[in-house]
Amino acid sequence: MTDMRRILVLDGSAAGESAYGLAACVEHKAGRYTLLSCSKVAGKQAAEGIAGLAHHALDDAGWSKEAETAPHCVAVVVGPGSFTGLRASCAVAAGYALGLGVPVTGVTRGEALRPSLEQTIREHSEQPLQGWLLVTAARKGRVFIETTEGVQAVSLADWIPPSGVWLVAGDAVSLLPAMPEGEVSTLAMPDAEQIAQVALARLNGYLPPRDALPVYVDPPEAKRPAGGLRSAPV
Structure with missing residues (x-):
């Protein structure tokens, strides 16, 4: 199994009255998943600020690239759920993964x-x-x-x-x-440790791969103009 002890978890999928944004740092060690820090804000617009939540979670856990304690991977909930929340959290997950040079994977609820x-x-x-x-x-x-x-x-x-x-x-x-x-059942939303566990199983090949892209159940609502798209500017 690949050694990925530090997992940054992002979740902005919840919609409606249950909406929130969450960023957490989870450590996997000796088969156990331990929550080291968690920043969570409720509200329909909370997920739009998930980049700030991730910054706070990493700071609280003491994880950073400079200190050589950066996350080994990033896990993000890809749906189903809030259109805006999914786009925001997936974009932030991709940004962190690219900046740190680590893998990122999607997990559904x-x-x-x-x-x-x-x-x-x-x-x-x-x-x-x-x-x-x-x-x-x-x-x-x-x-x-x-x-x-x-x-x-x-x-x-x-x-x-x-x-x-x-x-x-x-x-x-x-x-x-x-x-x-x-x-x-009273089960509704997964916690950070549950998300991290599935992410590591996926990254280590025990589950089929899933890109860190929103799971959009519906087709896009935007439609092309009846007369076609405008020609490219000259």
């Missing part, structure tokens, strides 16, 4: 929470659960539904609970007009 969700499924004694659904806030009367198969945006007006018995988690569960049969 569901990937980070998956071990805890699956542990809950294993420990559920009342009836077998066939899987988990992670429900997070989206725009325009919709929610994002993440499963082991990926992410999709679902209109609340058209929502039909899936058949079977499920574990349902996420910060937007209360928005669902009808609940699937099964269990509701």
Whole structure:
């Protein structure tokens, strides 16, 4: 396993009333993940200042390139979630990785929470659960539904609970007009240690690679003009 003990974690994915920006320094040593510092600010615009949060987290942990204690890698939550928050946090992650000359990787919310969700499924004694659904806030009367198969945006007006018995988690569960049969979990957002653990697994080849780019579920809303683009200036 590649020695990457110091992980800078960034998360600006949360949207709506749950929105926040987070930057944290996590140390991996002897198989354990230890949170050394964390800067977190709540609010819908908080993620736009994630560069400042990263600066504070690194300063609090005493990590710097000059002191030869720079992060060995950067992990960023790539979605699903806030359009602006994802762009800001992914851009800052890429900037730090480039400046430090270290790898950067993306992690989805569901990937980070998956071990805890699956542990809950294993420990559920009342009836077998066939899987988990992670429900997070989206725009325009919709929610994002993440499963082991990926992410999709679902209109609340058209929502039909899936058949079977499920574990349902996420910060937007209360928005669902009808609940699937099964269990509701209090798990909503991953912590920095969970994100760091998935990032290292990915960077060491135990998970498929994922670029540090936003997971955009919807197609772009901007459209080309009907008459085509303007010609290049002369």
